[in-house]
Each structure stands twice: as structure tokens, then as C-alpha cells.
Amino acid sequence: MRHLALTTLAVLTLAGCASLPEPRSQPVMPEVARAPAPEARPCPKEVPADARCFTGEDAAGSFYWIALPAGWEASRGVLVMHAHGGPADTGPARAERSLEDLQRWAITVRAGHAWAGSTYRRGGYGVTMAAEDTERLRQIFVRQFGQPRRTILHGQSYGAGVAAKAAELYGRIDGQRGPYDGVLLTSGVLGGGSLAYEFRLDLRAIYQHVCRNHPKADEPQYPLWMGLPADSKLTRAELAARVDECTGVRKPAAQRTPQQAANLAAIVKTVRIEERSLIGHLNWATWLFRDLTQLRLASRNPFTNVGAMYTGSGDDAALNRAVARYAADPAARAELDKDSRPEGRLAMPVLSFHAIHDPTAFVELQSLYRDQVARGGSASRLVQVYSDEREHSYLGEAQYPALFTALLQWVDRGDKPSPRSVLALCQGFEATYGKSCRIQPDYQPPPIDARVTPRPH
Template identity: 55%
Template sequence: MTLNPLLSALLLGTTVLTAGAQSAQSASSAPSGTALPTAAPCPTGIPEGTRCLNGRDYLGAYYWIAVPKDWAPETGVLVVHAHGGPALGEPTLARSTADLQRWSVMLRAGHAWAGSSFRQGGVEVLAAAEDTERLRQLTLAAIGQPRRTVLHGQSWGAGVAARMAERYVTPDIDPRRTTPGPLPYDAVLLTSGVLAGGTRSYDVRIDLRVVYQALCNNHPKPEESAYPLGMGLPLESKLTRAELAERADACLGVQRKPAERSAAQQQRLNTLTRVVKLPENEILPHLNWATWHFQDISMRKLKGRNPFGNEGVQYSGSPDDAALNRDVQRLRADPAALAELGRDTDPTGRLLLPTLTLHGTDDMTAFVELESHFRDNVAEAGAADKLVQVYTADREHSYSSDAQYVSAVGALLDWVDKGSKPDAASLSQRCKALPAQWQPASGCRIRVDYQPASLDSRVPPRRRAEVATPGVKRP
């Protein structure tokens, strides 16, 4: 029997050279047991002349690497991408393909790009960080050591990137890094970030679950077995997303035009949106996350333990707040489960690299107030000099504008190369000065004087067990 190259590499612990790999020119070698990527036709929408490579590493993560025409490692920049989500289920190449197409702006700006699907679905931040760092090493083995490497995290992936920047920078932070040479990363870009970690970022979703159930009583239905709503969904449940959408529509009319809703549906919908501070079109997406992502966290990751709680929350905005607070299910977070979730997902705030965050002020998927929590965490860790936060007049979570991303990467590179720390005003000026190809007139929406309110102003505070964050001293 003939073994394929990837399996041979895994079994023998050797690096397999494949077509399209430039190992002779590389300053680095692939992680032990992993075949180098192979040349592949670029997906649609990628700039002409781009060289594309892909593969699957020995732990099961798919990836794409793309190199612009005329890119050279001695002068070039590599953007290593950590994607949002997270997706549930098995990894697919299609996940990384979609990321490459969405972030083709980096290629059009002249930067090489690499992105991983991650080895598994679900909320596993440190595992995703390992997958992304392993891809960086693979990329260097294939295309050479770039002049600069920017780590980019989007949405949930911003949390992955924030945790990476704490772990893969210097030998004293990552004892495994003992070889001399350039730092793995030079700067960090965090866009639309879920930056309060799993212990705080998901509070709005547990509030949505309990308030929705108090109003609608159909998730679960009365004839179905009751369960703590922090569980998300029992493992044996066969409920589908389409069926949940039907339940939400029956109660709230959320998939109907306002004129098609009954008076009772509209009243319940109005109550829910006021209490949890989510617009109508965000109710169903967040309800999905509060179902299947909560199931992934509580039932798979934490083995049936609940990290979500609403003790002490006083809900307001309904016609009868006293009745609502009496009727909502009250949940107490398991302190050990909360701590375990925090160890994996919560950024410590201990920034070691120039870090720029970019966040839309009207983002209803990841509230902009998450940035205030991150800012306070960074300040508490004594790293405020490494952080610049910039806000844009955007509602879209998944993508803002080419011009704003190109400006952000350019500002980070100047910060690293020239010591020119940016601010919102200088980034706005840079954006507006871009060539016409980036459409700066429509793409530059930076709000120079904006600062977000506290996270507690958006999501009501609650009693919770203190989560010990490694590396951060609490008063």
C-alpha cells in the first residue's frame, strides 16, 4: 500500500516537499509532521496574477495562502487571518475559501495572506490560536520570511488573535520559542472584535434566552422537557434552525412585515427589543447563537456545566417589569465552568505588540461597548501604550470598507517601522488621502471623537464569580 504524502509525513514526523513549495528559499521549515502546501487555482474574485496554495495540516485544519504578483519576502508584508464565528461542525476548505475572498483587499493592497479553517468547530480559542500559528509557520516554509507580519482577527477571531499575541511573541511569554530570528508577529489588527471573552461577551444572549422564554414559552415548548436555558439545547434534541425560526415567528412575527403581525406579536417583539437592546433583525441570529453555541459551550466544551448566569439582573423596558423579573428563569453560573471558559477565551489585556482595533459604532452582532471592556482590561494590565481604538459609523459587522482596512494596516506598519503611533484623526486623514481606487469618499467613515460607553450600560450587570485571568493582577 502506498501512503499519501500527508499521511507519510504524519507517521514519519518529516516534512514532505510538494509542488509549488519554495522550501529552498525559505528561512523556516514547516511544523514537524506537516506537508507543505500545494499550488492551487485561486478562488473567484482574487486579483489576477495572485499565486494561491492550499492544504490540510496534520491536525485537520484546512487553509489557503495567497501571494500577490511581484510580492517578495524581503520587502513584503504577510497578513495572517483568524476568522470569526466560530463555525460548528467539522472544518472545511470552503470556510477558508470564503475568508480569502472576503479579505482579498489585503491582496489588492499588495500583502500576502494566510487563513485557516481551524482544526475543529466550536468555541475553542486557544486551539484556534495554535492552528493559526501553525499556519504562519507553514506559510514561511512555502513563501519565505516576510519583512513584516500582521496578525488580523475578525469578530470572534479577534479574541483568538488577542490571545495569540499574548502567547507567540517572545521566549519569556512562550518558552517554546527558543530559536533566534524575527518576531513571529509585528502588529495586531482586531476588527469588529468580540473582545470581552466568553465570560462577558455572551451575557446578552443569556438575557435574550430567558426574556424570550418568559414572553413566548416555546423554546422549549410546555410539552417538551424543561432544561436550564444556559445549556442552550439538550444534546438529544432534534430541533433545527428552521424550526426555531418558526417558533420565533409564531410568537413575535419576527420574519414578517410589521403590517402582517398581530397586535400581540408586535407587543411581545417591542418588549423583547427594548429589554435586551437588540433590533428586530438581530433577534433570530442571537437566538440561534444562544441555542447551538451555548449547547457547544455548556454541553461539549464544559461537559454539561453552565458558565452563564443572570443572578441579580433587573430587566427593564417591559410593560410590567416586576412581572418579567418574577417570571424569567434565574441561572447561577458554575464558578469552575466560568473560570475554565475564561482561561480559554478571555484576553488578559497584556499587549506586547502595537495593536489597533476597528469597530463599527452600530454593530449589533458584537456591541461596540465590548471595546470599553477591552480598553479597561488593557489599562489594568499596564499596556495602554500598545493600544489604539478607532470607531467607524458602520452597522455591518462582517465588513466595513476597503479603504478603512487598507488605512488600518498602513497605520500599523508605520507604527512599527517609524514609531508613528496613530490615532483616530490621523487614521481618518490617511483614509481620505488614499488613491481613488479605494473609493475613500464613500469608504472613510471614521468617527474621530467617539468613545463607547461601558459594557454595563448595554448589558445589565450581574453577580458573578470572579474569573482569574492569567498575567493580570486584580486590585
């Protein structure tokens, strides 16, 4: 079995120059030296027609795409390294994944920046692994196209957790500044896997108490933190059908039976999630939990709901008496924390952006990350911006070039942004990218305990 603890790659001993924009001379990872050169490919239609695109596979098994805007030159250009979200796929790496990311984030190239994104060497969970794979691709880029004037690390969703980890792994190398000049975190799953994912154990336990069909009574029983037995053939479509049978969640509210409506309300009110995200969260709490606990943590449980007192079900006393309880394996939790939990030590500016009504990554995770950064002594290097939107994967388009501009002004000139200054930049980009600025400059998210049922740790 492959555990989360991975052999530290040679990049952790790299040296970098403190002065910029002079190139930083760094020995490459061994896998970079063995990697074939990227191959030129036609760009997808979402990217400007005059851009140049390249793709390849590195020696560790990660696939990648690279896109360069017309006229891009390393000596005066910006490279945005993209750490993708998920991890929805739990099998081998798919080459198509990086292409899909480039298509979604073509705004980066349209804004004039080079873009590079890795699939990571495999699907499934592994934050440090993904940070290493992203850094490896950065080195491949530099080897092929030169040292950019600035390098920004952009993490989206789960990838924001990857970027937050990379900001600490590569922030300083041998006492000198590392390869990334700034970090942009969007729609971030932040705070580390044990804290950010634990509510999905609540979901599995409460869903099973209410619906009793995942697993069904005539199926093999298992502790719910396992996600699913390794040999189970259950499909996502079959799970969705079970959820719909119990809750009617895929039907209009008027077509649900009274029992379905009551079941659905008990689940979403107690776990504090939106109806539209129920099946998605259950998918992660099934297949991702199987990958995380069985393949990465040697069938050990990093989550606990011992001591959690659930409210909102309609009969909380009965729920709390009967719901399944699980205690975390301390070693498994420590291993997951080592892989994914930030220490809050930042050596470069970090700008974070999050929708207030994000149905997938709760906005309260930003409070968790803010507190971690404050404890790490780096509060002055973090700025958090919020928009009044209800989406997760992609928000109002004009906001992204504004965020890149604000971060680069902070890096280049020391002009630390504020939510209000980012809003002003965004409004200036609306003529090009459409009216899509939804930034709320005075918003502050509640603490994580306002969304996730607290428990003693």
C-alpha cells in the same frame, strides 16, 4: 468529552529574535514538520488575477488557503494572518470556510499583502485552540515561502478574540519578542467568552418568558444555558419559524399582530439588541451554547443572570419575578476565562476598528477590552478607531488598507496612529477603493453596562 483546557503546544517554548527585519529562527511545532506542502490552486475571482494561491490541510486537521500578490517576496513583504469569525459552524472543519474568508478579505491581497487563513481544526468554541491553529499555519507559511519582513495578525469578530488571545500567548517567547509584529482587530467580540456572551443567556431567559416556545411546553425541558439537548433535532429554520410566530420579526411591522409587536418590543428593548439580529443571536444562544457548555465544558454552565434586574419589557416587575435564573459554575467560568479572556498584556501595537452600530458585536465591548488592557499595563499599545456604520461582517472597503497602513507605520517607524490620522489615510485610499470612509475620530463607546444588564460577579 473535550474540555477547553488544551495541552500547551510546543510553540509556547519557541524563541525569537528581538531585532527586525532579520528572520527569527524558531523551532517548528511537531504538526508543522509532518504537514504536506501547500498545493497550488487557481485563485478565486475576488483576488487579483495575477496573484498565486495555495491550499492544504495541516496535520491537526485544519484546512487553509494562502494568497500571494504578484511579485511578493518574503524579504520585503508583509504577511497578514487571518483569524476568522463565528464560530457559526459547530461540527468538523470545512475546507470551504477558508476559501470563503479569502473571498471576503481579498482586499488584503489587493492592498499588496500576502494572506493566510485557517479553518481551525474544528468548528465550535475554543479561542486558545484557534490561536494555536493560526500560529501553526504561520509556521507552515514561513517553511514554504520564507520569513516575511513583517507579520500582522488580523482577527475579525470572534477571530478578534482569537487574535487578542494570540497577542498575549505569542507576544513574548522566552523573554524575546514573538512572531507577530502588530495586531488588527475588526468588529471584535472582545473581553472573553463569559463576559462577551453572557447577554445571550439573558436573551434565552427573556425570550422564553415572553414566547414560551424554545422549548415548547410539550418538549423536554432543560436549563436554557445548555442551549439545546444533545439529541435535539431542532433546525435553524424551525427555530426561525417559532421566533416569527411569536414576534413577527420576519414580517414588515405593519403585518405583525398587536401581540407579536408587543412580544418583539419586550425582547429587543430588554436585551438591547436590534430586531434584525434577534434570530442570529438566538442561533448562537442555542447551537453554540450547546457546543460550548456540553462539549467543551462537560455540561457545566459558565454564565449567570442571578442579580440581573431587567428593564424595558413593559412589565419589568413581573419579568424579574418570573424569569428563569441560573448561577454559573465557578470552575466552568474559570475554564472559559482561561481559554478566552485577555489579561491585557500586549507586547506589540494593536489597532482595533469597530462599527458604532454593529448589530452582532456591541461596540461597548471595546470599552471592556480597553479597560482590560489598561489593567494589564498596556494602554499605550492600543489604539481604537470607530466608524458610523451599521454592519458587522465587512465595513467600508477603503478603511481596511488605511488600517493596515497605519499599523505598519506604527510598527516600522514608531508613528502611533490616531483615529484622525487613520481617517486621513482612508480618504487617501478612496480614489482606489471608492468613497467609503465613515470613521468618527471623536467617538468613544459607552461602558459595557450601558448595553448588557449588569449583575454581581
